[in-house]
Amino acid sequence: MSDRAAITETVTGLIQPFNKKGVTLTDATTFAGDLEWDSLTVMDFVAAIEDEFDIIITMNMQAEIENIGQLIDAVEKLKG
């Protein structure tokens, strides 16, 4: 499995507990529009992603992330 595929699998796994509506997850799935997450859910989710990959996603970076694909890109880059 490529790095990106492995990250995608882990990220979608971490999304599932917060995916209350059972939305089908693709790179284009948005956190606000499709998953309807509020800021508190995002806070918990980001902390879980950070701890899983041992990275920091600063709030400056988070402001640019709208969908799952962008999050995976960010994780890939931060893992270096």
Add this chain to the structure above:
Amino acid sequence: MTDSIQTSDVPVPGQDSVPGDLMSKFDGLIAERQALLDSGVRDPFAIVMDEVKSPTEAVIKGKDTILLGTYNYMGMTFDPDVIQAGKDALDQFGSGTNGSRMLNGTFRDHMEVEEALREFYGTTGAIVFSTGYMANLGMISTLAGKGDYIILDADSHASIYDGCKQGYAEIVRFRHNSVEDLDKRLGRLPPEAGKLVVLEGVYSMLGDIAPLDQMVAVAKKHGAMVLSDEAHSMGFFGPNGRGVYEAQGVEGDVDFIVGTFSKSVGTVGGFCVSNHPKFEAIRLACRPYIFTASLPPSVVATAATSIRKLMHAHNKRAHLWENARQLHGGLKAMGFKLGTENPDSAIIAVILDDQEQAVMMWQGLLEAGLYVNMARPPATPAGTFLLRCSLCAEHTTEQMIRVTEMFRAVGKAVGVIA
């Protein structure tokens, strides 16, 4: 909360919005507020005090009301010496300064109040801002520049978040009051980068206090500087009333203390104190300090007098803590769910199920003659609705008994307690 991954709880335009109308983004807020008012309750965010009789009593719509939702912790607003100092300053220096601290806006009493702060906190430096909000905004945005990191608690006050947004640093937040989460995040940052950890002694929504002793130790281990906001602890935490950081014995390791005159001091204004040898440079670089008018002479004169009296207010301090214990114990025994297990601070938060229950309870108390704060998301953590009680050293034991009985009667009527 603030900027994060795009979320669904940002304001959205309503159905009847006109294209190009920038005000359309508030349609959701307007509708929510209207729905609340249509349910027949009084607007919790439009209370007017027609008369204020003392630090603990006001007249609201013709009714004598006990105030249990102000930040007048030490009851200094009607202190005769404080009032006289303000009157004298009005007579001698006029009603305002008409200018920035940096230019024509520094009068005798601006220097005097900074001297009072240095004595109160035992520091070499003190800088006064026009509000507490601006003190955080100015200090945080000025201290941390491009390439530096600010590490803040997720439940930080809006002024701390706004200070982060105002500057150019990278922003990292950690789970509320979690020493482990702070440690992990600091450990992932570049060792050579400048770091500012921003903490609060007392978190004002639930009234819980921070484990500053452990957090400051972790920050220092990673080479970070520490700023602690002690707005809700001044006057009654620690041997000298300096705050939670003093009570927990970390005075030597906190680099900057931010505080306010609008709570225990009893007027308006903000400040930062520090022992840093280069602290004065803040005055030359800090935009929220430079580009605004300084406080009126009467305000800084009242603040200076109040701060000096707070140094010796041991009896008031003791009575404030008695009040906190009495109310916390009373409400807990009745079965209310509270924000803290113990009376940790002068704020006692009553946690309710939803907005409707919170508003019913709030209105019932107001009609009975008691004012408390109603707080709701996004100001509150974890989406909670709560009634926040803040105590005053001038609340009498008899008032506290009446307050407790009002909570019992209204709590039963609304069905919050059995």
